[in-house]
Every structure is written in structure tokens, then in C-alpha cells.
Amino acid sequence: MRLHYTGTKSFHHPVVGDIEVGYETMPLPAEPGLVLTFYSPEPASPSADALALLANWAATNLAAAPSPAEPHA
Numbered sequence: 001m002r003l004h005y006t007g008t009k010s011f012h013h014p015v016v017g018d019i020e021v022g023y024e025t026m027p028l029p030a031e032p033g034l035v036l037t038f039y040s041p042e043p044a045s046p047s048a049d050a051l052a053l054l055a056n057w058a059a060t061n062l063a064a065a066p067s068p069a070e071p072h073a
Contacts, residue, residue: 016050
């Protein structure tokens with residue numbers, strides 16, 4: 001298996017459309033075989049705008065959601 005440490009990924013979201021992000025993968029020395037991958041869009045790009053819109057939408061929906069019932073003692 002070949003691991004790509006940098007590159008771009010494209011995604012399609014049903015609401016905001018196509019999103020392209022760059023990624024960088026780093027191995028975790030303390031856990032051989034595990035890696036950590038960071039994804040980020042180009043600043044001021046349509047992809048950055050789409051991700052900001054999704055973040056705002058998620059935060060709005062989370063704030064409007066009813067909180068779970070407290071467990072009974």
C-alpha cells in the first residue's frame with residue numbers, strides 16, 4: 001500500500017456542491033501504523049466559503065436542537 005502524504009481531495013455535498021481541500025498526512029511516532037491527516041481549503045476560495053456555510057448551518061442546527069433529557073436518579 002502506498003500512502004500519499006500531500007495532495008488534494010474533492011468532495012460533493014448535496015447542499016453546497018463541490019468542495020476541494022488540500023491535505024497533509026503525518027505519521028504518529030508514538031503509534032506505529034497510525035497517521036493524522038489535516039484537510040484545509042484554500043483561503044478565500046469557493047470551497048472555504050462552502051465549508052464556512054456548512055459550519056454555520058451545523059452550529060445553528062445544534063443550537064436549535066432540544067437538549068437530551070437529564071437521566072433520572
